[in-house]
Amino acid sequence: MEWSDIIKRLFTNKLSVFGIVIVFFFAIVAIFAPWIAPPADPDEPYDIPRSGWKIAPTPPDADNIFGTTEGSYDIFYGMVWGSRTAFRIGFIVVGISTLIGIFVGTISAYYGGWFDEIMMRITDIFMSIPFLVAALVLTAILGKGLDKVMVALIVFGWMGTARLMRSQVLEIKAEEFIDAAYALGAGDTRIIFKHVLLNSIFPVLIQACMRMGSMVITAATLSFLGVGAPPGYADWGQMISFARNWIIGAQGNPLTYWYTLMIPGTAILLFSLSWNLIGDAFRDILDPKLQQK
Amino acid sequence: MLMMLGPYQRVATYVQDPTQLKGGDLDLLINKYGLDDPFYMQYGRWLDGLLHGDLGWSEAAGAPVVEAIFDRFPATLELAILAVIPVIMGGIWLGVFSAVHHNDFWDHTTRVFSTVGWSFPTFVFGLIILMIFYGVLGWTPPGRLSNWALELKNTAQFTVFTDMNILDGILNGNISFALDSLRHLVAPVFTLAVVWWAFILRITRSSMLETLRKDYIRTARAKGVKENIVINKHARRNALIPVVTVAGPMVLGLLGGIVTVETVFGYRGLGLLAYETATRLDYAGILGIAMYFGGILVLINLIVDVSYAFIDPRIRLE
């Protein structure tokens, strides 16, 4: 299918448009963060400013549009810069792990033989480890911190892409080699690579889309558990760990502090949902069986 | 076999690091645990311990790792069983239903639910449930048991058979105990199940849709087979084959979910232990747990492989 056709269809599917709009919204917030929520200290923009030292969260008011969470951290600020963090995590983790996956999958399928066997065994080994637990172990070793979390996510996140890429390449390898052998004589590796990559890239892209959402969720979970972003860092998951003690609310009104949970929680949900919707729509568009109608 | 290698391999890398990180600190401790011995010696010692059933001492639990694990295991098992059963039964049934009523109102609803469920971060969902059903309604408190039940459990009047509270409650003839335990389990089970329910539903649905397009379904109809038999006998079994394939990775994710859910709900099981050991940098503890989980995974994968052969005769005969 032509790219222009794909783009057009992406924009006509209601759900995918919804997804695109949300991602776009978050992107705008992330890009214009310094203007929307100017940092107190320009060198440390990810430190959420505190309007005091109160333990209990305060509801939205004139000073803090979204209220403050435990320790008087401004929620609004956290949300704005949190979107930057989310995109950072998403792009870096998904970007790098996808590249690793593409690389491993392609050369493994291309060269085949014992090399392929070994690579697949290694992939299997990595795949057989419970993701969150492995990430926990890795951060226990490397220490806490968002960058360590990203390393953990990358280290344990490339396998799916590798497998997918490998099966795509194998499919094409079966077809193209025959043609290539005749047409190109000596077999131009570069042309084959380009052709192979271009054709196999779509399922990988779909997968990458979905992983944008799931990676951010996992990173948020790790931050929530306390092994990711440090306290006071502008990360949605981290902000929710502040909310933990307050979700039961105050005397008489259990929902007093709903905003400490709901606001960052909704952000994570929407971020992930939108990428999933885009990925879903993408997949439906590229599904050859649905095209035949 | 090779998956056994997994946990070991991981451990090999990690055991090396503690030397770098802890070094400098308490020299006594280093000497005592032989942490400045060359890596292969440490690894060898660890393996040796493993073979003797000794995984070291967990600071976070204040007990030998092995003991801590076995102490917490039944709680997690109870949680897992209660979650997995509705996930598999419900997810598959709904997936089939949704595929059969393709593009109906119901189908669209289930699809939306499935996508949203998959996008919902477990811990947020758990917290919301806690907020509403405990904070507002007081129905589902955190932890495993209410205070009165906990007290009762520790007395001689109550025999602990399995340490799985609902079961024990029934076996002791104490229904209110069992019910109390159930009350504490509802929320974590639900939270754990939702995400994976959405996942199974999705996979089952798409697999079922594809299967219904196959030629042999047309043949079955041409024989005069009733439609519900076509769906349940002819289509479903074939549609389940790819679902079984993802069962393995699903369990993987489920284990991660267990950590989150237990932490959110203060449920005293392996997941919570994992959290405690990880945040306190208790290496022996977290490694032990990771190993244990790895072992469980191997077991699950074995079961999956066996059921594969059960469903698909083509695999059986190889």
Add this chain to the structure above:
Amino acid sequence: MIDLSKEKLIDVNNLKTYFHTEEGTVKAVDGVSFEIYPGETLGIVGESGCGKSVTSLSIMRLIESPPGKIEEGEILFDGKDLTELNQTQMRKIRGNDISMIFQEPMTSLNPVYTVGDQIMEALLIHKDINKKQAREEAINMLRKVGIPLPEQRVDEYPHQLSGGMRQRVMIAMALSCDPQLLIADEPTTALDVTIQAQILELMNSLKDQFDMAIMMITHDLGVIAEVSDRVAVMYAGKIVEYADVETLYADPKHPYAWGLMHSIPHIEKDLERLEAIPGNVPNPLNFPDGCKYNTRCPFATDKCRTEEPELEEVEEGHYSACWHVDKLEAKKAEEKSA
């Protein structure tokens, strides 16, 4: 020759099956009428997309609806009109009075059940027998279709059998309940030529054994010649010629059929080029006005482009839907004298 005085087994009148898709309405079958007499083989021949499969699926009421629908027409069988029966009633007929076999034996059998299971299924649904008897009958059927060691094969899975054997199993399954009509949709197209011959022979002998009629659908003129008693030639959703087999091959009276006959290379003739009918089958979403064949017909006139011809009897038992049969006859005479 068939006894045309007997009661018709199945009588299709003006069948119209349309598919309502997003891109438009596809008139897959547009006013098709034919009969099948007991014990005869009616061949339905035509290119891909001419509507022959849809016709057979319409008779079996297996059309997926939506988007398809039998808009008009009647299918008279056993004193009933099949278009008016509900699914429960149709199910009693399917596999029992009318059976169908399909093109792809590789994918038409369920891979997770044994061959015997699948044959027994039809028996258990339609006949009042127990499992043991059904199993014996299944073994019996396997023997009748020429599968060696049937007692062993009955417990095997489809993937353990070759394509030819699978098709035999399909036939066994279809014939197990002793149907009066067997619809065969391209049964040999996916098979090797040698196996093809075997299967056709098998079908012919079984036809006599079971005293049933066959509706043979194919695009292969050789197959038609070998098994049919009478033939209906379909093009773009309509029957354009209808005659008994010898007459059709010797003396076709529709330009399309004539063109088809011409394109068969003969062993005795010397040909420099293969003669094919020029052009392509028109897009079903965009059929031309008038006679659907006018875009490819050497005798087409303005009348052909505006008015659609009906099937008319041009000689006894021989029907053609063409305005200019006389022109065709002239051309044939010309060729003969050349």
